[in-house]
Amino acid sequence: MARRNAVRRHELLRLRGRSVAWTPPLLLLVSIAVVDVNTPPTFRIVSWIVLVPGIAAALCGVTGTAVFAVLALCTYAVVDSGWGEGAHASLSDFVLVALGGILATLTCAVRIRGEVRMLHMTRIAETTRRTVLRPLPPGWGGLEHAAVYLAADSAARVGGDFYDIQPCPYGTRVLLGDVQGKGLGAVEAAAALLGTFREAGYHEPRLETVAARLETRMVRHRGHLVALGRDDDSERFATALLLGFPAGDPGIVEIADFGHEPPLVVGPRTVRMLPPGDGLPLGLGDLAEGGPPAVRRVPLAPGETLLLVTDGVTEARNGEHVFYPLVEEVRRAVAADPRAADPRRLVALVRDGTLRHCGGRLADDTTVFAVRRPDGARS
Numbered sequence: 336m337a338r339r340n341a342v343r344r345h346e347l348l349r350l351r352g353r354s355v356a357w358t359p360p361l362l363l364l365v366s367i368a369v370v371d372v373n374t375p376p377t378f379r380i381v382s383w384i385v386l387v388p389g390i391a392a393a394l395c396g397v398t399g400t401a402v403f404a405v406l407a408l409c410t411y412a413v414v415d416s417g418w419g420e421g422a423h424a425s426l427s428d429f430v431l432v433a434l435g436g437i438l439a440t441l442t443c444a445v446r447i448r449g450e451v452r453m454l455h456m457t458r459i460a461e462t463t464r465r466t467v468l469r470p471l472p473p474g475w476g477g478l479e480h481a482a483v484y485l486a487a488d489s490a491a492r493v494g495g496d497f498y499d500i501q502p503c504p505y506g507t508r509v510l511l512g513d514v515q516g517k518g519l520g521a522v523e524a525a526a527a528l529l530g531t532f533r534e535a536g537y538h539e540p541r542l543e544t545v546a547a548r549l550e551t552r553m554v555r556h557r558g559h560l561v562a563l564g565r566d567d568d569s570e571r572f573a574t575a576l577l578l579g580f581p582a583g584d585p586g587i588v589e590i591a592d593f594g595h596e597p598p599l600v601v602g603p604r605t606v607r608m609l610p611p612g613d614g615l616p617l618g619l620g621d622l623a624e625g626g627p628p629a630v631r632r633v634p635l636a637p638g639e640t641l642l643l644v645t646d647g648v649t650e651a652r653n654g655e656h657v658f659y660p661l662v663e664e665v666r667r668a669v670a671a672d673p674r675a676a677d678p679r680r681l682v683a684l685v686r687d688g689t690l691r692h693c694g695g696r697l698a699d700d701t702t703v704f705a706v707r708r709p710d711g712a713r714s
Contacts, residue, residue, distance in 0.1 A: 356394040360387050360403050368414050381414045385432050388439035392446065400443040404436025467497060467526050476500045476507035478580065478706050479640075481678035483686045485647065485701040487517070495521030495573075496645050496702040497529050501536035506582040508536040508545060511704050512575030512595065512617070513645040520560075524571050527556045528617065532577075542579040546591040546627040549577065553618040572618035576643055578706075579630070585708055588641065590631045593617050596649055599642040599665065600635070601681060601705075603673035606666045609633060640676050640707040647701025648685060651693040659692040661685065678705035 364387045371381040384407045391403040411432050468484055482498060495514030500507060510532045514521040531552040535545045553573060560569040576598060579589035590598065592612025600607045614628025635641075644661065651659040668675040668684050675684060685703045 357391070357399055357403075359394060360391040363387050363390060364403070364406060364410060368410050371414050381411055382428065382432075384411050384414075385435035388436040389442075392439040392443035395443070397440060397443050397447060401436075401440045404433075404440055407436055408432050467522060467529060469499065471500055474709075476502035476509075476580075477708070478507055478509075479678050479709050480704070480706040481682040482702070482704045483682050485686070485690075485697055487647070487697045487700050495525055496647070496700040497525035498643075498702060498704050499529055499532060500706070501533055503537040504582075505540050505579075507580045508532070508542070509578040509580070509643075509706055510536070510549075510575060511643045511645070511702065512573045512593070513700070513702070514573040515571050515616070517700075520565070520567070520571060524553070524556055524573060527552055528573060528575070542577065542589045542591060542630050543627065545579075546577055546593075546630070549575070549593075550617055550620040550627050554620070557618055572616040574616045578641065580708060586634055586636075587632050588635050590633055591628050592631075593628060594619075596644060596646065599644075599662065600633075600639050601642050601665055601669060601676045602636055602639040603669070603676050606662065606669055608662060635708070637710055638676060638707070640678055640681055640705050642681055642685070643702075643704040643706070644685065645700065645702040647697055647699040648689050648703060650699060651689045651697070651701070653692050654694065659689055661688075664688050678707060681705045 364384065367380055367384050367387070371379060374380075387407040388400055388404040391400040395403070408429070411429065415428075471480060471482070478500060480500060484496060484498075495517060496512070497514070498509075498511040500509050510529070512525070512528060514524045514528075528549060531548055532545070535548040539545045539548065557569045557571065560566075573593070574595040575593040576595045577591040577593070578598075581587060581589065590609070590612070591614065593614045594612075594616040597609040597611050600609060612628050612631070615622055620627060642665070648659060648661060653659075665675070665681070665684070674680060682703045682705050686701075689701060689703075690697075
């Protein structure tokens with residue numbers, strides 16, 4: 336089944352859902368035969384027919400390639416006979432065409448095996464992505480939300496950016512962060528922090544305690560890597576924003592900033608950047624005298640959306656090395672259409688603007704996350 340799916344997925348030519356990958360090798364086969372028959376004996380191209388199974392190996396499945404290998408050999412024999420005028424090729428020529436067909440069929444089998452393995456790795460990457468960045472149901476935790484994640488490594492499809500929403504008896508908690516560095520080590524750190532957030536964010540009544548648990552988890556994770564001898568990964572840290580939407584205070588959001596870009600508050604009429612926090616990134620808390628960052632309580636007006644981004648947005652540059660003007664872009668969009676403050680519209684606006692600004696060449700993993708309380712939750 337996996338092999339059949341690999342053939343279907345990677346056939347390069349399809350028309351109305353049906354494969355037409357057999358068309359190029361068949362056209363080449365017929366063209367070589369027709370040209371050779373209708374040209375003088377001094378211009379013989381029938382030997383080019385060895386290319387037919389080679390083209391089929393690149394486009395078709397193993398069975399199709401084997402069929403074209405046989406057709407090429409038979410066509411070579413018929414055309415070379417000169418339609419009754421006698422054969423012109425030696426036995427070695429037929430052996431060459433036959434050997435070319437066999438090699439093309441084997442090459443196709445190797446290609447299909449590689450594609451099956453690639454599909455398997457893609458499924459693993461997709462499963463990893465869903466584990467680290469689990470799908471969030473609409474209205475999860477009583478919040479309107481939207482998110483987009485773009486990995487700088489498009490093949491891996493997952494990196495060091497992470498986010499999640501965790502409902503709890505005390506309201507709803509939100510976490511967004513960016514692990515320093517790239518590769519599987521960054522994914523491991525992100526998964527460790529998300530696991531702690533999903534547990535502590537549910538059970539702990541105070542956001543300060545959740546923040547302390549995240550710092551402890553990052554330190555423990557680094558200690559584990561040191562014990563494993565992975566010193567290169569043990570120096571990682573993570574910037575993060577931890578938000579709390581208290582159940583009994585719908586006009587307030589609590590924010591703990593671990594050295595991350597502060598949220599942008601986007602309303603139907605106003606756009607304001609919150610002041611940066613004084614916390615250090617997760618994993619560097621031992622350098623701070625006061626421990627985890629203080630939790631700030633920020634008032635939110637009805638209809639205001641919190642826009643959270645990672646440095647893939649704020650550090651995106653164009654060809655002239657100019658940074659993406661996030662605040663200015665959002666302000667222009669809201670001034671033109673107040674509905675741009677809707678989480679889905681806002682995320683799409685920032686995503687498209689970032690990709691347009693950098694020409695689609697992302698230098699870092701990019702996450703855009705927007706969240707707000709529905710208006711009904713304030714009544």
